[in-house]
Amino acid sequence: MAYRQTNKVKEKLERKKGDIIRAAREVFAENSYQETSIKSIAQKAKIATGTFYLYFSNKEALINMIVDEMFQELLKCIKSEREKVTDSFEKLQASMEACIRLFIKEKSMAKILLIQVPGVNNAFNAKLTEIENELIKLTKEDLDELKEEGRFPGEDSLVSAMAFVGSFRQVITSWLREGQPEDLEKAFDTLMKYNLRGLGKL
């Protein structure tokens, strides 16, 4: 008589939700938030537009979830790489290397975080800023540690940390948008050296 959701179905729903998110990530990577319609996401996920709303309360909830997930993924990746080393200079390097590796592997993530999200709206930008600030904060902590150890003469560790992160950001963005530099891994070396000199590594 009654009906209760069985495990098989629950798993199917989970899988479908994953499908929708995956489809949405693809679409959002190539089109701005405004230009991306629920219809196009539904099409790519092979569901009806109405079905979308069984899984997400609305469009904004979807992009929120996507960005939150990416944020977590990125942070997890960075932190796990940082744990493998102890030296603060190596931590700096590990953070950025983890970031670049992840972006190469998940280009759609990079495109969404660095290129598309800034266009959602002003309120949403706060979330992006939060991600960037987290990365800058990590960098600044490393610099302050190095400063204490007398291995970094740096004047202003916040501005230095911003310069550090900003230089990577610019190169990655150009790589995403224009495919230049072609070899991001190679550029990483140049960038790392540039920034270590910039910091005045002793």
Place this chain on the structure above:
Amino acid sequence: MAYRQTNKVKEKLERKKGDIIRAAREVFAENSYQETSIKSIAQKAKIATGTFYLYFSNKEALINMIVDEMFQELLKCIKSEREKVTDSFEKLQASMEACIRLFIKEKSMAKILLIQVPGVNNAFNAKLTEIENELIKLTKEDLDELKEEGRFPGEDSLVSAMAFVGSFRQVITSWLREGQPEDLEKAFDTLMKYNLRGLGKL
């Protein structure tokens, strides 16, 4: 009998068009392109919404004109400062200093170019990329010149130029968004030193 537009009126129209652009710059600086309505621009410019369309064919034409104007203004400012010096290191410094001075003076310009424009749409982003690329190109030219003179050992001048510009961009953006660093002029010094070390100034 007939009627022909007199000079007094032509001037008035010019002034009004300027008013509209000025109003729009203010509004666009605080709200994203999508969030900015023609109504709100018209209100600020003290005209009726319909009047807007006597001066601009549509909303996109307006933002296009605004960004083009800003692009010209920025480039003019940079080039005039560059002409005052001959040394390539000084040219590098002059470019960024001109940029920062202009952004401090015209904060709404900075907000529109660096924060709001990326959110218009993907097609429009090409225009922003063009501006950035122009600045990177100038920087790269300076670096290549320094390289020839044997004053810059730099491996990859394109990546170095990106790092250079990106570090400034990050700091300016944070200043615009969060008011940090508080004193952008002071940060400029730190940044300049950072980048000169980064380049490996000999």
Place this chain on the structure above:
DNA sequence: TAAATAAGTGAACCTATGTTCATTTTATTA
């Protein structure tokens, strides 16, 4: 197999905003 309920569908609805246009106001000229 039939009743019960969950999941899925896509056309229709709703709303927000860019744009238009019939009308009014302002400026020019004879």
Place this chain on the structure above:
DNA sequence: TAATAAAATGAACATAGGTTCACTTATTTA
């Protein structure tokens, strides 16, 4: 001042796309 035409107005229009909902299909249980 009257005729003419440009400039300004703002309510009305158009439409695009997010969201809803009456209906269909799929799944579970007795």
